[in-house]
Amino acid sequence: MSDPWLSIIGMGEDGPAGLPDASRRALAKAELVFGAPRHLALADAGARGRPWPVPFDLAPLLALRGQRVAALVSGDPFWCGAGGTIAAVLNRDEWRAYPAPGVISLAAARLGWRLEDCVTLGLHAAPFARLRPHLARGCRIIATLRDGDAPRALADWLAA
Missing domain, CATH: 3.40.1010.10 (Tetrapyrrole methylase, N-terminal domain)
Known part of the structure; x- marks a missing residue:
């Protein structure tokens, strides 16, 4: 190369x-x-x-x-x-x-979750609505977010 x-x-x-x-x-x-x-x-x-x-x-x-x-x-x-x-x-x-x-594999390792059993999403440059089809009891989701303010914004969106 x-x-x-x-x-x-x-x-x-x-x-x-x-x-x-x-x-x-x-x-x-x-x-x-x-x-x-x-x-x-x-x-x-x-x-x-x-x-x-x-x-x-x-x-x-x-x-x-x-x-x-x-x-x-x-x-x-x-x-x-x-x-x-x-x-x-x-x-x-x-x-x-x-x-x-990657942050996805690091998060899975910390949580003890198998990546193949998780939904993984990049929400750092996408709307939270991308989560909607995956929100179900027992679904394990690992998502990347834009910055330190995003977890609160996501929590507010989920609670709305």
Whole structure:
């Protein structure tokens, strides 16, 4: 594989300290770093940092084609993450992925739930209404949310 312009880097809550060497090298080489505000802060991206637009839009990232860019995402970039969205619009030789354990598998491990018995949803960029078809007694749901305020908003939505 050639040297792609984009590195899609999965990061855990421990930030760069928990990244494998290859991921850390890719992050260090990046001229610009896209990510959620908390990822940019964890990575100490400083002036290189660019927050993902809300609603999510790849146009600012794609405009940097040819520059050395890192995209920070939570855990596994291809499980309820931006990796699949990014890869769908780029040629395979334009990007390299550096996955980390994903939040979905980490949550299942903490709860002791088998992933194959769970409904998993990415609600960080989708309406809570995506939950509706799955709300049933005994259904185990693991869902990603946008930020620290989202659990309260989800609880309010469920109680309404």
